[in-house]
Amino acid sequence: MSAAQDSVDFDRVIPRRGTGSLKWDAAAERFGxxxxxxxxxxxxxxxxxxxxADLQERLQHPVFGYPGNEGSMLQAAADWLAKRHNWRPESDAVACISGVVPALYAAVRAFTRPGEAIIVMPPIYPPFITAVEDNGRKLLLAPLIAxxxxxxxxxxxxxxIAVRQAKLLLLCSPHNPVGRVWTAEELQRxxxxxxDAGxxxxxxxxxADLSQHPHYPFPSRFPRSILLSPAGKSFNLAGLGGGISVxxxxxxxxxxxNEIQRSQIQHTNLFALTAMTSAWRYGTKWQAALRQYLSNNARFIADFLAVKLPEVGYHPPEFGYLAWLDVHPYGADAVLARRLLQAGLGLNPGPSFGPGxxxxxxxxxxxxxxxLEEGLDRLRQALHR
Ligand SMILES: Cc1ncc(COP(=O)(O)O)c(C=O)c1O
Known part of the structure; x- marks a missing residue:
């Protein structure tokens, strides 16, 4: 495998319609x-x-049988954690998973029994809530405060109060959608x-990779925990699936x-293994450039809103590319959804992230x-009175 030189051009518009993309091709059906x-x-x-380059090289070989190179990927993952987040886990602590969401579901089954309580902090990425409910566990909410x-x-x-009743807490670190990277003090507490509560x-x-602040892997400080992560989110490989538990x-x-074995989600597919190994080995510079681009986009949004839509509440996120916008001055959720649709903009509605x-x-x-400029202009049209 090789380390190709990156020509990073995040300004380039790459048409994605017709590529089987959920975001682009399924949007019309989803939004109507x-x-x-x-x-x-x-x-x-x-x-x-x-x-x-590494995916293309692998494609040159015409046989796509079961992969046996998980060890290289796990080593690349451990090296990456050491390099990017300053923590090297023991090699036997790291294992393959088929994806973070299936692993979240499996963790619920591994560490609790039906009916037992699990703590979740909404507003939050929806599968945190469904992982509890779909597995017949009790949802114990500790809503975030703004x-x-x-x-x-x-x-x-x-x-x-909640930790006295629950055996498990599902932490989103950093937290989607509210944009927080939890500090060392918050994680310590x-x-x-x-x-103390077991x-x-x-x-x-x-x-975590797209954090603009220092990020602390939770098990680096508290070993009675499990970390889930793929290279998918921060190198834009999400459709390939796969990831690691630590x-x-x-x-x-x-x-x-044992639980991921019972659920048969303990493997990562051939292309995800190839892509994640390569990303973790050679992706440092590309990702640093990406973080800079995203940080500039986040600032651009702040400047735009301050001038054009000053009533929108926006605290620039501390990581990644998700802006959590408080638009309540512009009407009820159903009204907003209609106005966004009329303006031709597809956003995630806040209520889908649970209470709050x-x-x-x-x-x-x-x-x-x-x-982004086009999207913000559509937002302005939607919210303009
Ligand atoms: C917090 C969080 N966890 C998990 C996922 C999805 O993970 P995977 O695609 O590995 O199942 C997402 C995707 O948006 C996410 O935001």
Whole structure:
């Protein structure tokens, strides 16, 4: 495998219609009309050249049998965690999963029994809630709290009560959709609370690479926890699936690996293995350039809103490409949905992220600047009185 030179051009508009894309091709069905899709969390950018070169090289060989190179990918993952997040897990702590969402579901089954309570902090990525409900567990909500500027924090009063009743907490770190990268102090307080109460933490760190602040892998400080992550989100390979779990504690690891074996989600497919290995080995520069581009886009949104839509509440996210916009001054959710549709803009409605999402929309700004400008103009049309 080779390390191709990256020619990074995030301004390039790459047409995605007709590629079987959920974001682009399924949008009309989902929203009921053609829209500019700025919803589901994947990016409109090409994957790193190094990844494309390694996938193409693999395609040159015409046989696509079962892969046996998981070890190289797991090594690349551990090296990446050390390089990007300053934490090297023991090699036997790292294992393959077929995706973060299936692993989240499996963790629920591995660490709780039907009817038992699990803590979730809404507003949150919807599968956190469905993983609990679909598995017949009890949802224990500790809703996040926002201040006047739209900066969110954990709800310590609710958490302190909840950990006495729950065996498991599902943490989104960093937190989609509210844009927080949890600080060392916040994680320390949460970890201490959960450890003292005997509550296991599952930490979904899928967005961590795109953090603009230091990120602390949860098990690096609290070994009674499990980390889930793929290269998919931060290198734009989500459609390939796959990922890793990192579980330093042998007992928890045993329980989780047994469950993913029972659910048969303990493998990653051939192309995901190739792509993730390459991304983790060679993707540092590409990803740093991406973070810079996204940070500029986030600032562009702030400037646009301040001038054109000053009533929209927006706290620039501390990671990634998801803007959580407070649009409640412009009407009820159903009214907003209609106005967005009329303006031809596809955003995720806030209520789909659970309690606390009312009056919000989530805008995915992982797009070339010209596309973002068009999206913001449609937002202005939708909200203009
Ligand atoms: C917090 C979070 N977890 C998981 C996923 C999806 O993970 P996967 O595609 O590996 O199942 C997403 C996708 O948007 C996400 O935002």
């Amino acid at each position: 009309a053609e829209v500019l899709p700025m919803w589901v969390a994947d990016m409109d950018f090409a994957a790193p050249d190094a990844v494309l 201040d006047d500027t739209g900066h969110y924090r954990m709800n310590w009063d609710a958490l302190e 949460l970890g201490t609370l959960c450890t 509550c296991v933490v599952v930490s979904d760190e899928i967005h 579980i330093p504690n042998a007992g928890l690891r045993h329980a989780f690996l 999402g009312e009056g919000f929309v989530r805008l995915n700004f992982a797009a070339p600047r010209s596309v």
